[in-house]
Amino acid sequence: xxxxxxxxxxxxxxxxxxxxxxxxxxxxxxxxxxxxxxxxxxxxxxxxxxxxxxxxxxxxxxxxxxxxxxxxxxxxxxxxxxxxxxxxxxxxxxxxxxxxxxxxxxxxxxxxxxxxxxxxxxxxxxxxxxxxxxxxxxxxxxxxxxxxxxxxxxxxxxxxxxxxxxxxxxxxxxxxxxxxxxxxxxxxxxxxxxxxxxxxxxxxxxxxxxxxxxxxxxxxxxxxxxxxxxxxxxxxxxxxxxxxxxxxxxxxxxxxxxxxxxxxxxxxxxxxxxxxxxxxxxxxxxxxxxxxxxxxxxxxxxxxxxxxxxxxxxxxxxxxxxxxxxxxxxxxxxxxxxxxxxxxxxxxxxxxxxxxxxxxxxxxxxxxxxxxxxxxxxxxxxxxxxxxxxxxxxxxxxxxxxxxxxxxxxxxxxxxxxxxxxxxxxxxxxxxxxxxxxxxxxxxxxxxxxxxxxx
Amino acid sequence: xxxxxxxxxxxxxxxxxxxxxxxxxxxxxxxxxxxxxxxxxxxxxxxxxxxxxxxxxxxxxxxxxxxxxxxxxxxxxxxxxxxxxxxxxxxxxxxxxxxxxxxxxxxxxxxxxxxxxxxxxxxxxxxxxxxxxxxxxxxxxxxxxxxxxxxxxxxxxxxxxxxxxxxxxxxxxxxxxxxxxxxxxxxxxxxxxxxxxxxxxxxxxxxxxxxxxxxxxxxxxxxxxxxxxxxxxxxxxxxxxxxxxxxxxxxxxxxxxxxxxxxxxxxxxxxxxxxxxxxxxxxxxxxxxxxxxxxxxxxxxxxxxxxxxxxxxxxxxxxxxxxxxxxxxxxxxxxxxxxxxxxxxxxxxxxxxxxxxxxxxxxxxxxxxxxxxxxxxxxxxxxxxxxxxxxxxxxxxxxxxxxxxxxxxxxxxxxxxxxxxxxxxxxx
Numbered sequence: 001x002x003x004x005x006x007x008x009x010x011x012x013x014x015x016x017x018x019x020x021x022x023x024x025x026x027x028x029x030x031x032x033x034x035x036x037x038x039x040x041x042x043x044x045x046x047x048x049x050x051x052x053x054x055x056x057x058x059x060x061x062x063x064x065x066x067x068x069x070x071x072x073x074x075x076x077x078x079x080x081x082x083x084x085x086x087x088x089x090x091x092x093x094x095x096x097x098x099x100x101x102x103x104x105x106x107x108x109x110x111x112x113x114x115x116x117x118x119x120x121x122x123x124x125x126x127x128x129x130x131x132x133x134x135x136x137x138x139x140x141x142x143x144x145x146x147x148x149x150x151x152x153x154x155x156x157x158x159x160x161x162x163x164x165x166x167x168x169x170x171x172x173x174x175x176x177x178x179x180x181x182x183x184x185x186x187x188x189x190x191x192x193x194x195x196x197x198x199x200x201x202x203x204x205x206x207x208x209x210x211x212x213x214x215x216x217x218x219x220x221x222x223x224x225x226x227x228x229x230x231x232x233x234x235x236x237x238x239x240x241x242x243x244x245x246x247x248x249x250x251x252x253x254x255x256x257x258x259x260x261x262x263x264x265x266x267x268x269x270x271x272x273x274x275x276x277x278x279x280x281x282x283x284x285x286x287x288x289x290x291x292x293x294x295x296x297x298x299x300x301x302x303x304x305x306x307x308x309x310x311x312x313x314x315x316x317x318x319x320x321x322x323x324x325x326x327x328x329x330x331x332x333x334x335x336x337x338x339x340x341x342x343x344x345x346x347x348x349x350x351x352x353x354x355x356x357x358x359x360x361x362x363x364x365x366x367x368x369x370x371x372x373x374x375x376x377x378x379x380x381x382x383x384x385x386x387x388x389x390x391x392x393x394x395x396x397x398x399x400x401x402x403x404x405x406x407x408x409x410x411x412x413x414x415x416x417x418x419x420x421x422x423x424x425x426x427x428x429x430x431x432x433x434x435x436x437x438x439x440x441x442x443x444x445x446x447x448x449x450x451x452x453x454x455x
Numbered sequence: 456x457x458x459x460x461x462x463x464x465x466x467x468x469x470x471x472x473x474x475x476x477x478x479x480x481x482x483x484x485x486x487x488x489x490x491x492x493x494x495x496x497x498x499x500x501x502x503x504x505x506x507x508x509x510x511x512x513x514x515x516x517x518x519x520x521x522x523x524x525x526x527x528x529x530x531x532x533x534x535x536x537x538x539x540x541x542x543x544x545x546x547x548x549x550x551x552x553x554x555x556x557x558x559x560x561x562x563x564x565x566x567x568x569x570x571x572x573x574x575x576x577x578x579x580x581x582x583x584x585x586x587x588x589x590x591x592x593x594x595x596x597x598x599x600x601x602x603x604x605x606x607x608x609x610x611x612x613x614x615x616x617x618x619x620x621x622x623x624x625x626x627x628x629x630x631x632x633x634x635x636x637x638x639x640x641x642x643x644x645x646x647x648x649x650x651x652x653x654x655x656x657x658x659x660x661x662x663x664x665x666x667x668x669x670x671x672x673x674x675x676x677x678x679x680x681x682x683x684x685x686x687x688x689x690x691x692x693x694x695x696x697x698x699x700x701x702x703x704x705x706x707x708x709x710x711x712x713x714x715x716x717x718x719x720x721x722x723x724x725x726x727x728x729x730x731x732x733x734x735x736x737x738x739x740x741x742x743x744x745x746x747x748x749x750x751x752x753x754x755x756x757x758x759x760x761x762x763x764x765x766x767x768x769x770x771x772x773x774x775x776x777x778x779x780x781x782x783x784x785x786x787x788x789x790x791x792x793x794x795x796x797x798x799x800x801x802x803x804x805x806x807x808x809x810x811x812x813x814x815x816x817x818x819x820x821x822x823x824x825x826x827x828x829x830x831x832x833x834x835x836x837x838x839x840x841x842x843x844x845x846x847x848x849x850x851x852x853x854x855x856x857x858x859x860x861x862x863x864x865x866x867x868x869x870x871x872x873x874x875x876x877x878x879x880x881x882x883x
Binding site: 338 | 624625627628629631632634755782783786787788
């Protein structure tokens with residue numbers, strides 16, 4: 001039986017980065033991936049959606065350049081071409097990961113693997129009838145879309161009327177009417193793309209706000225901007241059944257429905273923990289997610305779990321960092337996973353980016369804070385590039401220490417500014433010290449400086 | 456005639472240097488250009504070469520001493536030559552540079568900008584801290600008094616400051632910083648063994664370890680605890696567990712042997728209330744009306760004992776579900792402190808780790824604790840001769856100040872009987 005120092009289950013962001021770091025640290029590593037290297041992020045998530053959204057942004061800018069003195073005729077968006085480009089980008093990145101794995105000396109086995117148990121010699125993993133042994137395991141099997149037991153969903157999916165992010169990214173043409181169930185990050189980004197590309201989009205969300213745990217004021221601004229672009233929102237609506245072409249819902253006792261040519265199911269994702277043989281070694285899971293500690297250890301010594309599978313923060317970049325912390329622990333190096341400054345971005349137009357506590361989460365934790373809120377129009381560059389539009393920058397400052405607890409932005413470039421905010425939070429530097437930083441002018445990032453001085 | 460070798464002037468603004476290590480000793484032959492000793496300024500380490508040929512006659516300053524630049528450090532000449540005229544007049548310890556801050560005017564001739572910040576080298580004891588180490592300590596914001604010196608004569612040198620800084624990275628903040636308590640004094644560090652010592656690493660006790668440490672010691676030193684070892688025939692419980700596993704769909708598949716033991720303990724204690732009690736004030740036995748079982752859980756952080764409240768009121772499945780939930784919370788470090796107190800009796804199971812007999816320590820103010828050991832195969836005389844049976848080890852520790860041996864043994868006997876007739880126990 002082939003023996004390894006580490007077996008990684010799953011070739012997504014957490015898995016492949018862990019394999020890279022592990023081999024760099026001298027651990028002989030095998031990585032099992034049953035579908036495609038790069039996981040959901042590269043193939044059906046982060047990367048393909050950003051490719052689509054960039055095309056939509058270019059189209060949108062071309063259509064609405066008049067205020068900036070730019071007009072264009074016969075501007076068109078060819079969805080098939082957009083998708084073709086997407087495939088090309090994905091292919092390039094996937095082969096990049098493959099190449100990296102090869103260069104690092106990771107043994108990649110493209111098969112479905114399951115844990116068989118533990119012997120004196122180590123953990124046994126089986127794939128395609130062959131057994132492999134390892135001293136350590138890293139579970140990085142990611143997550144899958146939640147498919148709710150709503151009548152008609154299963155049949156809808158079989159018929160291709162109801163799709164998840166995986167299928168919708170492969171569509172060759174735009175549906176005339178698209179209904180998105182779930183107003184979280186994935187639903188909003190897809191609503192943004194398809195609406196710009198020409199679909200009539202309706203977003204149905206169970207809660208009375210969109211964008212999940214995002215700051216309320218920012219979610220309201222985002223909703224307004226998306227409505228301006230033609231997206232319809234039905235909030236506080238719970239889907240009760242699907243029968244093509246109708247999606248039925250109930251709202252505060254009343255019933256309603258919307259007709260569509262396609263339905264995107266994006267109500268959330270759940271960790272993939274079944275069918276992997278985790279119970280053969282007694283891995284403790286809670287609500288379907290593997291339970292991990294600050295070093296990504298599970299309850300079983302020498303078994304770690306990083307990425308979506310532990311359900312802590314289901315973002316690719318969290319998976320990257322968790323993979324590193326886990327590998328550092330294996331190598332005996334000091335490290336610790338922190339979740340209090342993980343940025344999150346919604347790549348709609350306008351972009352939304354946040355890091356740290358929201359007013360709501362800080363309140364729930366009983367933290368004493370003061371919120372500073374200013375309009376993006378305090379940034380010269382924002383005004384230059386956003387004719388007539390507005391944005392928001394909000395800082396949460398802890399009382400006593402005066403350090404930042406949270407930063408929330410809605411406006412162009414927010415995604416590229418937020419890493420700086422994350423660093424401000426991690427550093428624990430108080431507002432007085434942060435004011436000594438020099439920001440480039442004119443940039444939208446200066447809005448953070450404005451907010452620091454508004455405190 | 457003997458010649459003096461002086462401490463070189465290592466820079467326009469360097470006033471004195473510290474001798475690191477002598478490479479030659481008195482009586483050695485030395486030639487011009489040969490290295491006599493290392494010396495250190497606050498910026499770097501250098502080697503001092505002999506400026507004369509001959510024999511090293513006398514060393515005026517030893518390893519670790521601070522010597523003003525251009526002062527004679529040793530004499531080189533022919534054996535027998537007089538060196539008294541070469542000895543520096545000043546006392547053995549080098550004069551300290553002027554103490555003072557930026558208020559003192561820069562001496563004439565020196566560019567004020569080049570003058571290094573004046574340093575206080577008035578150390579309280581030992582051979583002190585080298586200027587380079589002090590400079591580094593200032594930059595790294597560590598207290599040199601906490602460094603373990605490895606320099607000559609117990610001097611703290613730059614490397615010791617590096618070691619100290621690395622050892623302080625014990626926090627969970629970025630780069631190992633501690634953000635928990637602001638303005639906390641840097642903790643003293645232990646450098647890994649150097650030179651000829653065997654190497655080791657010191658790990659300061661975590662809060663949880665310290666509290667377990669204190670509690671265990673207190674329990675043993677303040678009580679009169681002893682342990683009785685029993686075993687019972689585990690046939691019935693093993694068969695019952697098999698049945699549960701087969702009935703997965705009823706949600707009982709995960710019921711463990713420990714769950715069953717805890718169930719039996721909770722029920723048996725109702726009949727033996729003196730063991731379900733606390734010892735209060737050294738003179739009172741508090742008999743609880745309900746059974747609140749403490750369940751020992753091994754977690755990555757250490758031993759945690761959550762409480763299953765009203766264990767005697769729960770069905771076997773309810774007990775098992777509660778136990779699993781608490782264990783999960785304890786292991787993931789997310790258990791509420793409310794669930795870690797209020798126990799009236801504790802069960803500690805080490806059976807899965809191969810323990811056959813042990814002496815668990817009581818969790819005060821409880822008066823007893825049951826250790827559950829592994830199942831071993833024993834033999835006994837049966838009707839048809841010797842027969843083998845699975846034996847479950849049970850070790851009861853009790854506090855003899857509150858409970859006598861006979862009642863304690865009767866409790867375990869009853870517990871064994873209940874376990875041996877487990878399905879009947881469920882009926883009651």
